Amino acid sequence: MKIQLLQIAHARSGDKGDTGNVGIIARKPEYYSLLKKYVTEERVKKHFEGICFGNVDRFELPNIGALNFLLHHVLGGGGTKSLKNDAQGKTLSSVMLRMEIEIEETL
Amino acid sequence: MKEKIRIASGQGFWGDLQTAPIDQVRKGDIDYMMLDYLAEVTMSILQKQKLKDPKLGYAKDLIPLFDEILPDIVQKGIKVITNGGGVNPLACRDAIFEVAKKHQIKNLKIGVVFGDDILGKIDSLAEKNIFLDNMETGEKLSSVRIDVISANVYFGAKPIVEALQQGAQIVITGRTTDTGLTLAPMMYEFGWAWNDWNKIASGTVAGHILECGGQASGGNFTGDWKSVPDLANIGFPIAEAFPDGKFIITKHEGTGGLVSSATVKEQLLYEIGNPRNYITPDCVADFTSIHLEDVGENRVEVAQVKGREATDSYKVSMAYFDGYTAFSTLTYAWPDALAKAQKADEILRARLKILGLEFDEIKTEFLGYNSCFGPLAKNADALNEVVMRIGVRGKDKAAIERFGREIAPLILTGPPSVTGFAGGRPKPSDVIAYWPALIPKSAVTPNVEVRSI
Numbered sequence: 118m119k120i121q122l123l124q125i126a127h128a129r130s131g132d133k134g135d136t137g138n139v140g141i142i143a144r145k146p147e148y149y150s151l152l153k154k155y156v157t158e159e160r161v162k163k164h165f166e167g168i169c170f171g172n173v174d175r176f177e178l179p180n181i182g183a184l185n186f187l188l189h190h191v192l193g194g195g196g197t198k199s200l201k202n203d204a205q206g207k208t209l210s211s212v213m214l215r216m217e218i219e220i221e222e223t224l
Numbered sequence: 225m226k227e228k229i230r231i232a233s234g235q236g237f238w239g240d241l242q243t244a245p246i247d248q249v250r251k252g253d254i255d256y257m258m259l260d261y262l263a264e265v266t267m268s269i270l271q272k273q274k275l276k277d278p279k280l281g282y283a284k285d286l287i288p289l290f291d292e293i294l295p296d297i298v299q300k301g302i303k304v305i306t307n308g309g310g311v312n313p314l315a316c317r318d319a320i321f322e323v324a325k326k327h328q329i330k331n332l333k334i335g336v337v338f339g340d341d342i343l344g345k346i347d348s349l350a351e352k353n354i355f356l357d358n359m360e361t362g363e364k365l366s367s368v369r370i371d372v373i374s375a376n377v378y379f380g381a382k383p384i385v386e387a388l389q390q391g392a393q394i395v396i397t398g399r400t401t402d403t404g405l406t407l408a409p410m411m412y413e414f415g416w417a418w419n420d421w422n423k424i425a426s427g428t429v430a431g432h433i434l435e436c437g438g439q440a441s442g443g444n445f446t447g448d449w450k451s452v453p454d455l456a457n458i459g460f461p462i463a464e465a466f467p468d469g470k471f472i473i474t475k476h477e478g479t480g481g482l483v484s485s486a487t488v489k490e491q492l493l494y495e496i497g498n499p500r501n502y503i504t505p506d507c508v509a510d511f512t513s514i515h516l517e518d519v520g521e522n523r524v525e526v527a528q529v530k531g532r533e534a535t536d537s538y539k540v541s542m543a544y545f546d547g548y549t550a551f552s553t554l555t556y557a558w559p560d561a562l563a564k565a566q567k568a569d570e571i572l573r574a575r576l577k578i579l580g581l582e583f584d585e586i587k588t589e590f591l592g593y594n595s596c597f598g599p600l601a602k603n604a605d606a607l608n609e610v611v612m613r614i615g616v617r618g619k620d621k622a623a624i625e626r627f628g629r630e631i632a633p634l635i636l637t638g639p640p641s642v643t644g645f646a647g648g649r650p651k652p653s654d655v656i657a658y659w660p661a662l663i664p665k666s667a668v669t670p671n672v673e674v675r676s677i
Contacts, residue, residue, distance in 0.1 A: 127446040127447040128490075166599065168600070181516060198617065201589065
């Protein structure tokens, strides 16, 4: 079935220079395995095509049912150099949660 | 030793909710309050203010705040720790002493932590082969040296603990890590050893949760934001810390907002990199060890935090001048709102070209459509209205100024149904770029000075 990440996760994003970080958290403990299985670095890089111009790194936090992503070159230079409305990546979390994934499991 | 201490977050950045620290002092019991005022760009702004007036260079909001809360904190014995001293913590201390005199408060001890400002030492450090090259890109500092405006070392909790040991009720610091402001009272009150890495990591995690104020207690919460009650009266987070390293995140009774494991999880993930290596001057905390549990209404217990030995470097935050930017916006209405805005952008860019103006970058976004979502934006036809936001960046200030004169004419010479040009011509702003570096801990020593009136 096709689901939107928003259904199974919540998120927070922020900045460090030109890198954005997006943490996504499973809404229920059992959803963490879905995040881990389907929200891969490759999938995220593809989703952020045209927004993120660098690599994507993924880190796992099974203790809180969360993944943390670093999106490099995503903020138009970052800080006061950036001409973006969202120079600090505050809404990258929303962009992430809009992602659709095709899962084999049912919710 | 106290059985527990309550450390309140009063401010998450310079410009945060003005009533929050006052509520923290008055709406319940606390032992400490930490106030974080410094973002990466803030130091350079403060450095500029100090250049104009040697008595400035700190977070000026602190003075009216202390005017309001000083009698309360003296009466209740609450200790306040803040990095709002910016690039002039001694002047900040003197200004607070003036407030104390006004309120006829005697025997107030204020500690100041300074020595983090190494702007005047960059060249002498280079002579000792400490070059402060960019720790992320590897670029040489010499490429921007002439434009450097500020350079500050991030100190940790240690010098704050020294000030507390000397009896300070208020500690004013320059560039201290946000987390150190919260860790320090735990180190001081519980007498933890400086190599008790798990406990230091626990205090550091508490600091990370408190450092953004209301963002841990229901603000900016994507989980179930509609369910967060009474954000108009949001209570900022409080860490109730215990000698064994465990702590509980909560907020004052009767305040709005929400403290739950979900709100705390979101804040834990805010602006972190590799969760196993959360590096501060005090330790390396492992965020994958953190155990969270809801233990009551608006009470979340944080336990089992693991940490490792601190590195032998301090981080240095530098800022350098890197040209100018200017921004402007125009609003276009249905029908064809987006098409009109795109046409206006096309016309504007053509005019800038005819004028021979050159910029390092021109960026146009359409607010209401794609400024957050970029190529993922959908349903352009359904837009009632859209805001064209255009920004330019470059080294030539005259070109940036000239850009500012080309916006208003679009209203009568461009696509129709346009409004929203307010605030006059956009003016150039300085671009202050960020330059992170590392410095050996042995190369800088924090200064601690405690005085009383």
